[in-house]
Amino acid sequence: MIESAGSEATDPASEGPAATTSSGNAEPLIKVSALREGTVIDHLVAGTALKVLKILGIPREGAVTIGLNLESRKGGQKDIIKIERREVSPQEVEKIALLSPRATFSIIRDFKVVRKFKPTLPEVIDNLIRCPNPSCVSSDDRVATRFHVARTDPLKVRCHYCERALKKEDIEHL
């Protein structure tokens, strides 16, 4: 289910079972808002949630809630994803950080946030990004791709081989 734009964007850390009783009849929205087990990825750059979901893959079971263009308390718009019964791997976090360096991850167990963190970009990114330069030696499938983070905000990475700089909007995931 996709929450409608402009709906109340809550901080996952402040959510708990109590949230399910905050309103009498809005149970579908509320029900998915409170996670028993899973991951909440908040403060995603607006418009990136579907790309993030592509990175994570849609699980066979467990609800996935996506909020698009929600109003952020910090101003502007953001996306949010809640996934039931799924924790993210460090490699997935790294990929998501490339799309949205200021995202926050909350790992929920038994309705409690057991861990909340922001991703840190590694200095070297191996085999996550495709170099878009057709004349780059890494366009040969036998060569693993490697990028160096040249600047974190706004994100700029440089191909280890052809040395082309890519801005965030040019980054293509493998």
Add this chain to the structure above:
Amino acid sequence: MTSIAAVLEGRDLISMRDFTRDELLAFLDEAERFEDFERPIMAGKIMGSLFFEPSTRTHLSFTSAVQRLGGTTLGFADARVSSTAKGESLADTIRMVENYCDIILIRHHLEGAARLAAESSNLPVVNAGDGTNQHPTQTLLDLYTIRQKRGRLDNLKIAFVGDLKYSRTVHSLIETLTHFDNEIFLISPTSLRIPSEFLEDLDARGTVYSEDEDFFSLSSDVDIIYTTRIQEERFPDPIEYEKVKNAYRIDLETMLRVGTEVTLMHPLPRVNEIATDLDDYPGAAYFDQARNGVTVRKAVLCMLLGIDRD
């Protein structure tokens, strides 16, 4: 050899980005000691010279450097004779060739090929040009020539003229000059302006620069004019090319208007962007660049191989 120069032993020379300002200066200082130096200190050393893409001038320059120091070369000047043409991976070719030589020189049309070669070999690898990316000995010889002609690498007014969009030589020299404190003038037709990522780098490094289309916007106290060829194939409309070609052509009359103290550089080959009547002009440095190329390459090869001149 200085201690910094000693640190360069066993290193690869792939990209100017890999070196600090002090390391660049160590290359240039060592190169000065190789001016007119011709003793067989490379005797018994073999340079594997792999030109997957032909480049006659670079090939000749490196071969001359090795032979002047008594070394020998093996390899190929054209990829059609190599087994890569039969589908062998670059890494495999390098692993084979490293058994035959002491240092590897590679020229390749793919960007990053030299980096990949260096990662596949324990020998020092020198990049002799990888596509539009890097050609570090060209940049070193340009720096060497600037210092030779002006006596310093700081506090200069340096103009780049012509094709600033596609010229690898210009991009690499401009970026390397950000290690030093100079004022940069960028003169080009609008369609061949320098890509914005280089301007961002100049901004980030605090280098003062300006852009203009008009050659005569240059002030008369400019120290260096570095001009490049504008290639006809960059212009879909031949009439546009004709206009641009003549707007950036430099001859004696132009130089008299700009100033006769100016050092005039060009990576060669030239077509008509510098008139031949300038060849005897005292500031004409383009043939010195070719000569300095051999000097710098002698020094680079010996430093990476750990051969002391004395």
